[in-house]
Every structure is written in C-alpha cells, then in structure tokens.
Amino acid sequence: MDILALNCGSSSVKYQLFDWDKKVVVAKGMVERVVIGDSFILHEVPGRETYREDSDCPDHKTAVDLILRTLTSPTHGVLRDIKQIAAVGHRVVHGGEKFTKSVLIDDEVLAAVTEVQHLAPLHNPPNIAGIEGAMAVLPGVPQVAIFDTAFHQTMPEHAYLYPLPYEWYEKYGVRRYGFHGTSHLYVSKRIAAILGKPANQCNVITMHIGNGVSHCAIKNGVSVDTSMGLTPLEGAMMGTRCGDIDPAIPAFMMQKENLSAKEIDSILNKKSGVIGITGRFTDRRDVIENANDGDRLCSLALDIEAYRLKKYIGTYMAVVGRLDAVVFTAGVGEMGAPIRERAIAGLEHLGIVLDKERNASAMTRKRETLITTDDSPVKVYVIPTDEELVFTEDVAAILNGTYTDHMNFEYSFSRPDFVRK
Amino acid sequence: MDILALNCGSSSVKYQLFDWDKKVVVAKGMVERVVIGDSFILHEVPGRETYREDSDCPDHKTAVDLILRTLTSPTHGVLRDIKQIAAVGHRVVHGGEKFTKSVLIDDEVLAAVTEVQHLAPLHNPPNIAGIEGAMAVLPGVPQVAIFDTAFHQTMPEHAYLYPLPYEWYEKYGVRRYGFHGTSHLYVSKRIAAILGKPANQCNVITMHIGNGVSHCAIKNGVSVDTSMGLTPLEGAMMGTRCGDIDPAIPAFMMQKENLSAKEIDSILNKKSGVIGITGRFTDRRDVIENANDGDRLCSLALDIEAYRLKKYIGTYMAVVGRLDAVVFTAGVGEMGAPIRERAIAGLEHLGIVLDKERNASAMTRKRETLITTDDSPVKVYVIPTDEELVFTEDVAAILNGTYTDHMNFEYSFSRPDFVRK
Numbered sequence: 001m002d003i004l005a006l007n008c009g010s011s012s013v014k015y016q017l018f019d020w021d022k023k024v025v026v027a028k029g030m031v032e033r034v035v036i037g038d039s040f041i042l043h044e045v046p047g048r049e050t051y052r053e054d055s056d057c058p059d060h061k062t063a064v065d066l067i068l069r070t071l072t073s074p075t076h077g078v079l080r081d082i083k084q085i086a087a088v089g090h091r092v093v094h095g096g097e098k099f100t101k102s103v104l105i106d107d108e109v110l111a112a113v114t115e116v117q118h119l120a121p122l123h124n125p126p127n128i129a130g131i132e133g134a135m136a137v138l139p140g141v142p143q144v145a146i147f148d149t150a151f152h153q154t155m156p157e158h159a160y161l162y163p164l165p166y167e168w169y170e171k172y173g174v175r176r177y178g179f180h181g182t183s184h185l186y187v188s189k190r191i192a193a194i195l196g197k198p199a200n201q202c203n204v205i206t207m208h209i210g211n212g213v214s215h216c217a218i219k220n221g222v223s224v225d226t227s228m229g230l231t232p233l234e235g236a237m238m239g240t241r242c243g244d245i246d247p248a249i250p251a252f253m254m255q256k257e258n259l260s261a262k263e264i265d266s267i268l269n270k271k272s273g274v275i276g277i278t279g280r281f282t283d284r285r286d287v288i289e290n291a292n293d294g295d296r297l298c299s300l301a302l303d304i305e306a307y308r309l310k311k312y313i314g315t316y317m318a319v320v321g322r323l324d325a326v327v328f329t330a331g332v333g334e335m336g337a338p339i340r341e342r343a344i345a346g347l348e349h350l351g352i353v354l355d356k357e358r359n360a361s362a363m364t365r366k367r368e369t370l371i372t373t374d375d376s377p378v379k380v381y382v383i384p385t386d387e388e389l390v391f392t393e394d395v396a397a398i399l400n401g402t403y404t405d406h407m408n409f410e411y412s413f414s415r416p417d418f419v420r421k
Numbered sequence: 422m423d424i425l426a427l428n429c430g431s432s433s434v435k436y437q438l439f440d441w442d443k444k445v446v447v448a449k450g451m452v453e454r455v456v457i458g459d460s461f462i463l464h465e466v467p468g469r470e471t472y473r474e475d476s477d478c479p480d481h482k483t484a485v486d487l488i489l490r491t492l493t494s495p496t497h498g499v500l501r502d503i504k505q506i507a508a509v510g511h512r513v514v515h516g517g518e519k520f521t522k523s524v525l526i527d528d529e530v531l532a533a534v535t536e537v538q539h540l541a542p543l544h545n546p547p548n549i550a551g552i553e554g555a556m557a558v559l560p561g562v563p564q565v566a567i568f569d570t571a572f573h574q575t576m577p578e579h580a581y582l583y584p585l586p587y588e589w590y591e592k593y594g595v596r597r598y599g600f601h602g603t604s605h606l607y608v609s610k611r612i613a614a615i616l617g618k619p620a621n622q623c624n625v626i627t628m629h630i631g632n633g634v635s636h637c638a639i640k641n642g643v644s645v646d647t648s649m650g651l652t653p654l655e656g657a658m659m660g661t662r663c664g665d666i667d668p669a670i671p672a673f674m675m676q677k678e679n680l681s682a683k684e685i686d687s688i689l690n691k692k693s694g695v696i697g698i699t700g701r702f703t704d705r706r707d708v709i710e711n712a713n714d715g716d717r718l719c720s721l722a723l724d725i726e727a728y729r730l731k732k733y734i735g736t737y738m739a740v741v742g743r744l745d746a747v748v749f750t751a752g753v754g755e756m757g758a759p760i761r762e763r764a765i766a767g768l769e770h771l772g773i774v775l776d777k778e779r780n781a782s783a784m785t786r787k788r789e790t791l792i793t794t795d796d797s798p799v800k801v802y803v804i805p806t807d808e809e810l811v812f813t814e815d816v817a818a819i820l821n822g823t824y825t826d827h828m829n830f831e832y833s834f835s836r837p838d839f840v841r842k
C-alpha cells in the first residue's frame with residue numbers, strides 16, 4: 001500500500017509517495033509556479049536523476065493531475081497503477097479549534113476547514129484546492145487532513161487567549177493556535193523514547209528552528225503553550241518574519257510610511273527577521289559565514305536570534321515545571337551549532353550545561369545527539385524532525401482504524417527500538 | 422529649599438511640592454481637564470481638607486500658573502513666597518537614545534526632547550508644554566528633566582533591537598526603550614540594600630504592576646532588558662493595554678473591522694488587557710472580588726495576567742543568570758496578593774518557594790515584605806515604589822552638583838539604614 005502526501009501552497013504543490021509495507025519513500029518532488037504560469041514539476045526518485053517537465057498548471061487540480069501522471073509514467077514513474085495509492089494525506093495549515101487530531105476528509109470536514117480559512121487566508125485556500133483537486137482526480141481514494149495546529153489544541157485557556165477584547169475571540173477566533181504541530185509531536189515522542197520514559201511523564205521544550213521557527217512547552221506529553229499564535233508571525237525571530245515585537249509598531253510604521261494593512265503585514269512576514277537585520281540573508285549558513293568574516297549586521301542577527309531563543313527557554317521553564325529536556329530540531333536547530341551554542345550558553349544556573357564539543361559535532365540531519373554534559377541536570381538533544389513520518393502513520397492508522405489521537409496512538413517512532421531510515 | 426515635581430499629561434498636570442530640608446511632602450495635587458475645558462485644581466495639604474477650585478486652563482502654562490497661585494495662596498497655600506521653589510523636576514516620558522540620566526533643561530535639551538516626540542506623540546508634547554509653561558512662569562528657576570526611559574539605556578543591542586527592517590531603527594528610532602525607569606531604579610536600589618549587597622553585584626527581576634505594567638531584568642545593578650518596548654504597549658497584560666500579542670493581529674483586525682491605524686492603536690491601548698477580557702474592569706480589586714464571586718471572565722483575566730507574569734519571571738531568569746531576588750511593586754504588585762500568588766506558585770523548580778501566609782499579609786503600600794520562605798534560594802520581596810523620591814533626589818543632586826548617574830550616585834534609599842517616611 002502506498003500513501004501520497006500532498007502539501008499545497010499558494011503556487012506550489014509538494015508531494016511524497018511512501019511505500020507503507022517497505023517503509024520507504026518511493027518518490028518525492030514539487031510542482032512549482034502553479035496558478036501563476038510557467039509551471040514545472042521536479043520529480044525525485046532515489047537512485048535516479050531529478051526529472052523536470054514543464055507543463056501548464058492553471059490550478060491545483062491540474063498540478064495534482066501532473067503529479068499522478070508523473071508517478072505513473074512508464075519512463076519516469078514509480079507506480080504501475082494509480083490504484084496502488086491507498087490514501088492521500090493533505091497538510092492543512094489551520095484547523096482552528098475544530099480539529100484536535102488528523103481526520104478522514106468528508107464534506108463536513110471540508111466545510112469546517114473552509115470555515116476557518118479566514119484565519120489563514122494564504123494557506124487554507126490552496127490546501128482546500130489541493131484536497132478538491134485530489135478528490136476529483138482520485139475519486140474513492142480516502143483523503144486525510146493533517147493539521148499544523150492540531151497538536152496544540154491541548155493548551156489551556158489562559159495560554160491561548162490574548163489580552164484583547166474578548167469578542168474578537170468569539171467573533172473572529174482571535175487566539176493562539178500554534179503551528180508546526182507534527183514536528184513538535186515527532187520530536188516530543190522521540191525524546192521520551194530516548195529518555196526511556198512514557199511520553200505522558202515527560203516535560204520538554206521543543207525548539208523547531210527552520211525558516212519558520214516555533215517553540216513548544218510540553219508538559220506530561222502535551223502542548224501547554226507555543227510561541228506561534230493566531231498566525232505563524234508570532235514568537236521567535238525567523239528567516240523573514242519578525243516574531244515578537246511591540247504590537248504598537250505596525251500602526252506606528254503604517255503612519256510613518258503610509259502603508260496599508262496588507263503592506264505592513266507583508267513587511268513583517270517577508271522582510272523582517274534575519275533578512276530585516278542583515279539586509280541580505282535568510283539562510284543562517286550565510287549569516288554565520290559572514291559573521292565569522294566580520295560583518296557587523298550578520299553578527300548582530302545571530303546575537304538577536306540566539307538571545308530570543310534563550311529567553312524562550314526561560315519562559316517555558318517557568319511554564320512546564322520540572323524540565324526533562326530541551327530539543328532542537330529543523331534546519332537551524334539540527335545544523336546551526338553556533339546558534340545553539342549562543343542560545344544555551346549561560347544557562348547553567350537553570351541546570352543546562354552545554355558540552356561545546358558535542359554541540360559542535362552535532363551538524364547532521366540524521367543523528368540524534370546529546371549536546372549537554374553527562375551531569376547536566378537538564379538534557380539538551382538535537383533530534384532531526386520527520387513530519388512526513390507523522391503524516392504517513394496518521395494516514396495509515398486512520399485507514400486501518402487504529403488511530404486515536406497523539407496521546408494514545410502508539411507511533412513507530414515512540415518505541416525505544418525505533419531506527420530512523 | 423522646596424522642589425516642585427510636575428507630571429504633565431495631555432489633559433492633566435500632577436504636582437508635588439517637597440521640602441528638601443525637612444524631607445517631607447508639603448502639598449500635592451492635580452489640575453484636571455486642562456486644554457479640554459471645565460478645568461479645576463484638586464489641592465491636598467497633609468492635615469487639611471482637599472481644596473478644589475474651578476479655573477479655566479486652556480493650556481499647560483495656565484495650569485502651572487494655577488498651581489503656583491494655589492501654592493502661594495494666603496488661604497489655601499503652603500508657601501509664603503514663590504522664591505522658596507528652588508527647582509522644578511519634570512517627568513518626561515520619552516528620552517529616546519539621547520538621555521541616559523536626568524538632566525538640567527536648557528535649549529539644547531528641549532530641542533532633543535522635541536526631536537524624539539514622534540516616539541511618544543501623546544506624552545512628550547504635553548511634557549514639553551509643561552516645561553515651557555514652567556519656564557515662563559518661573560523664569561530663572563532651574564528645570565530638570567527626569568526620563569521614564571533613561572534607566573533602560575544600559576540594555577545591550579541584542580536586547581533592544583527588534584527583528585525588523587534595520588532601516589526602521591536608523592530612520593525612525595524603532596527599538597525597545599522601556600519605561601517606568603524611576604520605579605525600577607528605586608526598587609532595585611532598595612532590594613540591594615535589603616540583601617546587604619552592593620547594587621552592582623545584584624541580579625534581580627523587578628515587576629512594576631500598576632495600571633501600566635513593566636518588568637525589568639537587572640544584572641549587576643543595571644537594566645539589561647525590559648518588557649515595554651518602543652511604546653508602553655508591549656509586555657505584560659495591563660489594565661487597558663494588551664501587552665504581547667501576535668504582531669499580525671493589528672493588521673488582521675483592521676481588515677476585519679475596517680479600522681484605521683489610529684483606531685486599532687486606540688483599542689490595543691485602551692480597550693484591551695484586563696478590561697478587554699472582563700469587559701468591565703481595570704481595577705484588579707474589582708476583578709479579584711468578582712472572580713471570588715464566580716465571574717468566569719474575571720477569573721480568566723486573573724489567570725491570564727498571572728500566567729504572563731510567571732512567563733516573564735522565567736524569561737528574565739534566563740537573561741540575568743544567577744538570580745538574587747524578584748521584586749513586586751506598584752499598585753497591583755504591592756496590594757494584589759492573589760495575583761502574586763498565582764504568578765509565583767509552581768516555580769519551586771526554579772528556586773522560588775512562596776510563603777503563602779507572608780504573601781497574603783503583604784497588602785500595604787508602606788512595608789517592605791519578604792514573601793518567600795526562609796530557605797527559598799531566590800527571595801521574592803514586595804517593595805512599595807517611590808518614584809517621587811528618585812525625582813526629588815535627582816533634582817536636588819543636580820542643583821548641588823553631586824549628581825552623576827544612577828550607578829554612581831548614592832541615593833538616600835540605597836543606604837541600608839534608610840527609613841521610609
């Protein structure tokens with residue numbers, strides 16, 4: 001049985017085909033420039049050269065069609081028959097308050113996702129277009145929605161409500177939702193397995209640091225707070241997003257530079273964070289390299305980023321109580337040793353004692369590595385994330401009728417003997 | 422020698438007359454409804470009934486004139502001769518990056534305060550009007566500016582810069598400034614005296630919780646971070662201000678409700694925070710009372726407020742390193758025992774062990790009280806603030822030529838034998 005995972009953005013569709021029986025990724029790739037014109041597919045099969053085909057995709061349905069055509073192509077494909085696809089898993093960014101776990105998509109679910117699309121106007125509409133496209137192209141094949149927000153629905157009210165007019169919550173759903181749920185879920189299960197404790201007895205802080213960055217306070221195995229909010233703009237400094245700032249700044253700058261609400265939103269989301277400070281880079285490799293070469297603004301960007309990570313570690317230590325471990329994950333979390341070092345240095349009084357050599361050696365997206373000293377009361381681990389695995393296991397479990405929710409369902413990766421492929 | 426302290430708001434002028442030799446407040450009061458019409462003065466002299474006089478004050482100069490007339494009135498006054506006023510101290514909200522301490526006002530200073538008034542358009546203009554008014558009415562009398570922001574100018578760059586386009590900092594001065602400086606200064610000197618350590622060896626977190634709320638991370642006696650930012654809107658949940666929220670929310674709500682930048686700013690500053698959640702109250706006494714009577718939203722407001730205080734304690738523990746003490750001050754900090762209890766409860770793993778009885782008994786604006794257990798590694802104190810004393814001592818020291826800056830000048834209240842009057 002093969003499972004197709006789809007991740008539809010406004011102008012792209014990413015896909016991955018997973019062979020559930022062999023537990024391997026058979027093919028993956030992306031259709032770029034969907035809707036906007038000059039679209040093409042990049043199709044990767046392990047052991048083969050990447051295949052590119054230009055093909056017009058005026059909408060997401062055509063893109064899904066192109067993906068299926070490529071997957072079943074006699075020359076470039078990997079499937080003999082489209083019927084091998086047993087189910088499709090769709091990444092859905094915003095599940096609002098309705099979705100606390102992955103679900104089989106039916107009309108009711110589709111309506112509910114549509115209902116909360118005003119909360120993620122850039123993300124949910126293409127997610128919905130992708131679902132509808134896949135339903136049309138693969139009729140009768142079960143479609144499953146996996147939400148970025150679902151993992152965080154365990155947050156208590158005092159953590160998710162903002163000190164804003166309460167009717168904004170009632171009328172528009174203005175509250176903290178949080179994102180990167182599958183990643184926080186994955187690494188929180190892995191760290192429990194590594195610590196040799198049941199997940200529901202672990203208190204951990206998970207730091208997902210990629211282009212998007214979010215942190216999560218996990219108490220007894222469930223999310224009790226997270227740094228992203230109503231949207232993915234809140235929290236840490238990111239590649240292009242500002243994260244936490246004085247909420248007076250948007251209106252202040254709109255008045256100074258005569259900007260519309262859309263324009264300020266775009267600057268805060270696309271021209272801030274690391275690129276805002278450096279003026280040039282979002283990729284932390286460039287920032288680290290140029291900082292090492294003496295570029296003042298790159299150095300400053302690293303200082304600000306690491307300082308803000310450090311602050312969140314403190315914040316969530318106050319939230320979770322007795323802390324078992326901190327986990328770094330995603331591109332920067334897994335590879336950015338200098339950023340981790342600056343973030344963790346000086347936290348000895350809180351029980352975190354960095355092992356500089358271990359930290360420096362942890363620069364891989366494959367290995368799970370302890371980066372604190374053996375006698376550090378709180379352990380810090382680098383754990384490569386695997387959102388696709390959460391995805392695929394949710395889909396398979398829903399198909400098999402074994403799925404419950406992340407607290408009760410036993411993922412393969414929550415077992416101590418799990419070996420990453 | 423008498424010192425007059427003035428605090429000019431957009432439609433009010435507060436004053437206090439201090440007898441420097443006797444070290445007592447001789448009179449204090451407020452002119453209300455300045456500029457907007459129907460203005461009147463409320464004048465308080467210890468041991469007398471409050472005196473009220475209606476008198477039109479179309480501008481701040483007339484208000485200062487009314488204050489001086491009242492202070493020297495044969496029937497209601499306290500001064501024989503206006504010449505007894507040796508100096509005037511003005512509270513100035515925003516000193517930008519130019520002012521790191523209190524200063525004698527001359528044309529250059531006035532120009533510099535005017536230059537940064539775009540950062541505090543509601544506050545600096547009336548402050549300036551008050552200074553000009555007092556200069557006109559009391560020619561030749563030294564006028565001193567005491568800034569809300571000055572104490573925080575020791576923050577390092579990585580703490581005060583936002584992850585925003587760097588040119589916003591260069592062009593408009595968009596950065597964290599922080600406020601409530603005189604209050605954080607006062608309680609940080611007091612806690613050092615109480616701990617019996619030189620201030621420059623103390624690491625403390627000061628929590629000023631009044632109508633406005635700000636926290637400060639103080640390392641080796643100086644501010645290294647603070648929760649208010651470019652404006653007083655950032656940070657904790659306040660009486661009417663939201664504090665930290667997703668920075669996407671202003672633009673989101675502007676689009677939902679078709680609001681202008683000014684309108685959203687006004688809602689975030691005046692209709693959010695405690696009044697936003699409860700819909701009715703800003704005064705925490707009302708909130709606590711109604712929560713005790715079972716009002717769900719009041720209970721929720723307390724939970725959110727306390728939870729956010731707890732998070733900041735954790736944040737700043739990560740910032741300052743080894744922590745000596747946490748200090749609660751201002752109206753809610755001094756009187757709001759149930760809020761303090763909820764904020765501190767559950768921080769034992771961070772070395773903070775609340776003594777519930779001590780905390781419950783600390784409900785006074787007069788006494789300095791330890792509210793942790795004797796063996797709590799980190800001490801928590803309630804310390805009544807005294808911004809006016811900082812004010813007056815700065816003015817007197819500038820007059821006497823003994824003033825340096827808060828690190829080197831020895832305030833009366835930084836001495837262990839200081840007794841509060």
Ligand SMILES: Nc1ncnc2c1ncn2[C@@H]1O[C@H](COP(=O)(O)OP(=O)(O)O)[C@@H](O)[C@H]1O
Pocket residue numbers: 209210211212239282283284285288330331332335336337363
């Ligand atoms: N060697 C490295 N050092 C520091 N950062 C790295 C390194 N390699 C990759 N990264 C960072 O990882 C980021 C991508 O993270 P990733 O989690 O893959 O992205 P996304 O958030 O888009 O899923 C890149 O922008 C880059 O900054």
Ligand SMILES: Nc1ncnc2c1ncn2[C@@H]1O[C@H](COP(=O)(O)OP(=O)(O)O)[C@@H](O)[C@H]1O
Pocket residue numbers: 630631632633660703704705706709751752753756757758784
């Ligand atoms: N007994 C009390 N319990 C809780 N809060 C109190 C109590 N007394 C006063 N307060 C709070 O103190 C606030 C005023 O604080 P204060 O520092 O005097 O104000 P400001 O910030 O305007 O200087 C009031 O709004 C009220 O919420």
